Amino acid sequence: MKRFALISIPYLWLLALFLVPFLIVLKISLSDTELAIPPYTPTLDIAQGWAGVREWWAGLDMENFVWLTEDDLYWKAYLSSLKIAIISTVLTLLVGYPIAYGMTRAPDEWRPTLMMLIILPFWTSFLIRVYSWKAILSNEGFLNQFLIGIGLIDEPLVILNTNIAVYIGIVYTYLPFMVLPIYAALERLDESLLEAAEDLGCSRFTAFWLVTFPLSKQGIVAGSFLVFIPAMGEYVIPALLGGSKTLMIGKVLFEEFFANRDWPVASAVAVVLLLILIIPIVLFQRNEEKQREAGK
Amino acid sequence: MRKLSWFNTLTLTLGFAFLYIPMLILILYSFNAGKLVTVWSGFSFKWYGELFQNEAFLSAAWVTLKVAVISSTFATILGTMAAYVMVRAGRFRGRTLFSGMIYAPLVMPEVITGLSLLLLFIAIGLDRGVLTIVLAHTTFSMCYVSVVVSSRLVTFDQSLEEAALDLGCTGFEAFRLVTLPIILPAVISGWLLAFTLSLDDLVIASFTSGPSSTTLPIKIFSAVRLGVTPEINALSTIMIGLVTIGVIGASLTTKRAIAKKQKDEREAI
Numbered sequence: 001m002k003r004f005a006l007i008s009i010p011y012l013w014l015l016a017l018f019l020v021p022f023l024i025v026l027k028i029s030l031s032d033t034e035l036a037i038p039p040y041t042p043t044l045d046i047a048q049g050w051a052g053v054r055e056w057w058a059g060l061d062m063e064n065f066v067w068l069t070e071d072d073l074y075w076k077a078y079l080s081s082l083k084i085a086i087i088s089t090v091l092t093l094l095v096g097y098p099i100a101y102g103m104t105r106a107p108d109e110w111r112p113t114l115m116m117l118i119i120l121p122f123w124t125s126f127l128i129r130v131y132s133w134k135a136i137l138s139n140e141g142f143l144n145q146f147l148i149g150i151g152l153i154d155e156p157l158v159i160l161n162t163n164i165a166v167y168i169g170i171v172y173t174y175l176p177f178m179v180l181p182i183y184a185a186l187e188r189l190d191e192s193l194l195e196a197a198e199d200l201g202c203s204r205f206t207a208f209w210l211v212t213f214p215l216s217k218q219g220i221v222a223g224s225f226l227v228f229i230p231a232m233g234e235y236v237i238p239a240l241l242g243g244s245k246t247l248m249i250g251k252v253l254f255e256e257f258f259a260n261r262d263w264p265v266a267s268a269v270a271v272v273l274l275l276i277l278i279i280p281i282v283l284f285q286r287n288e289e290k291q292r293e294a295g296k
Numbered sequence: 297m298r299k300l301s302w303f304n305t306l307t308l309t310l311g312f313a314f315l316y317i318p319m320l321i322l323i324l325y326s327f328n329a330g331k332l333v334t335v336w337s338g339f340s341f342k343w344y345g346e347l348f349q350n351e352a353f354l355s356a357a358w359v360t361l362k363v364a365v366i367s368s369t370f371a372t373i374l375g376t377m378a379a380y381v382m383v384r385a386g387r388f389r390g391r392t393l394f395s396g397m398i399y400a401p402l403v404m405p406e407v408i409t410g411l412s413l414l415l416l417f418i419a420i421g422l423d424r425g426v427l428t429i430v431l432a433h434t435t436f437s438m439c440y441v442s443v444v445v446s447s448r449l450v451t452f453d454q455s456l457e458e459a460a461l462d463l464g465c466t467g468f469e470a471f472r473l474v475t476l477p478i479i480l481p482a483v484i485s486g487w488l489l490a491f492t493l494s495l496d497d498l499v500i501a502s503f504t505s506g507p508s509s510t511t512l513p514i515k516i517f518s519a520v521r522l523g524v525t526p527e528i529n530a531l532s533t534i535m536i537g538l539v540t541i542g543v544i545g546a547s548l549t550t551k552r553a554i555a556k557k558q559k560d561e562r563e564a565i
Contacts, residue, residue, distance in 0.1 A: 017416070229405070
């Protein structure tokens with residue numbers, strides 16, 4: 001009995017506030033847009049019972065989804081988010097891996113401090129960290145002041161309000177998510193394996209490439225998913241650092257909902273985004289479970 | 297003792313410079329006398345003064361704090377229960393769905409979570425306000441809490457709990473007297489994590505807040521969209537300062553606790 005209560009309280013909470021809302025999104029994405037409050041007509045009327053369901057099924061058109069394929073804006077936004085998310089995941093990996101590697105090579109007594117320095121930005125407001133780049137990347141910003149000051153360029157570079165600023169923003173804010181899992185994987189590495197590789201005639205670099213890198217793969221995979229999945233639906237970074245040409249689906253959804261008040265289309269955008277993300281989310285969970293098994 | 301090679305020294309220096317320089321510039325320019333945040337024109341506390349006179353920011357800060365305290369407390373209770381279920385309850389019907397619902401919110405894009413919760417609140421006719429933000433924040437942060445707590449529960453020696461039960465404790469007493477003290481550090485870090493997530497959240501709060509319940513991130517975001525202002529720099533500096541004190545304080549406490557434990561162990565031998 002007690003066990004039942006223990007299971008059912010969090011279970012019911014999640015059902016009511018996580019699963020049911022999704023079903024509502026799904027339902028509204030199949031409804032018709034209407035100029036009213038709420039701005040859609042529920043095409044499924046459960047109160048009518050079975051007849052209502054049958055009527056809904058007969059009249060079911062995927063018009064909001066058809067609309068998504070007809071209007072250039074949407075599929076371009078999906079593709080562009082995918083591109084931005086992939087490129088920034090690769091960039092974060094390129095920046096994050098050497099940091100994680102350097103941390104494992106640091107003297108033992110430094111490690112807690114280095115670890116704290118990686119975690120600290122993670123606790124600091126995401127919004128503030130994104131905002132801090134605005135003053136650096138703008139035309140009169142510090143980066144341009146610096147580059148003109150040392151005589152590298154004459155004209156300020158236009159970085160703010162372009163996709164480059166979005167890449168920088170994503171790499172900056174998601175860096176701890178990449179560094180921590182890779183660090184965790186590298187720290188578990190048995191160093192005698194490297195010594196063995198070097199004894200067997202590997203150069204330092206080959207030893208790294210053949211031993212260290214493959215053994216840190218799970219950390220790389222976990223880190224990449226932790227960057228890729230949220231980056232795909234990112235709203236704040238393109239809204240603050242990107243320009244009017246930066247197309248990202250999170251921004252489209254937000255604006256569709258708040259500016260155009262088109263709920264059925266916004267819901268359809270959300271459903272398609274979720275369908276795209278289901279594969280990486282499932283892969284991520286598999287990877288986590290594998291790691292947990294290995295850790296036992 | 298190992299020494300860092302020049303390559304690792306370089307990557308660590310550059311990496312940490314990249315992480316910290318933007319924040320240091322932001323802090324420095326909160327003390328700028330001028331209105332521009334890219335041109336230094338003398339030291340001043342002016343913007344802090346302006347900030348504390350800005351009613352809108354103060355009331356938003358109060359709403360944010362209220363939401364964060366309430367939602368992180370509920371999230372900690374529900375998340376600890378969920379962790380217990382995941383680690384201890386064994387098999388039950390719908391377990392896969394349950395673990396899916398625990399892990400999915402961790403990676404779910406915020407726009408989807410926000411949109412779906414808003415549509416739920418509208419469907420059941422709940423007016424948007426502090427309550428709806430609390431419900432939304434509790435839901436996503438309980439998942440973080442349950443991940444943190446369950447990683448501690450996994451390494452926990454279950455025979456201690458069994459011993460308590462054998463000695464006549466009820467299930468709840470065994471939890472309160474044995475399990476809870478041992479997993480307490482994880483429960484506290486879960487609470488802190490939930491608290492920070494709630495303080496930080498912009499997207500989900502934008503969907504679930506009403507006109508009378510604007511939170512600080514919503515306020516900051518609308519100010520920042522228009523451009524960079526020294527007042528926001530001052531506010532950011534205060535927030536970064538509080539977080540830094542918190543994180544350093546927490547790590548010193550754990551360090552001292554570990555040192556004390558090691559000393560006790562040595563003395564016991």
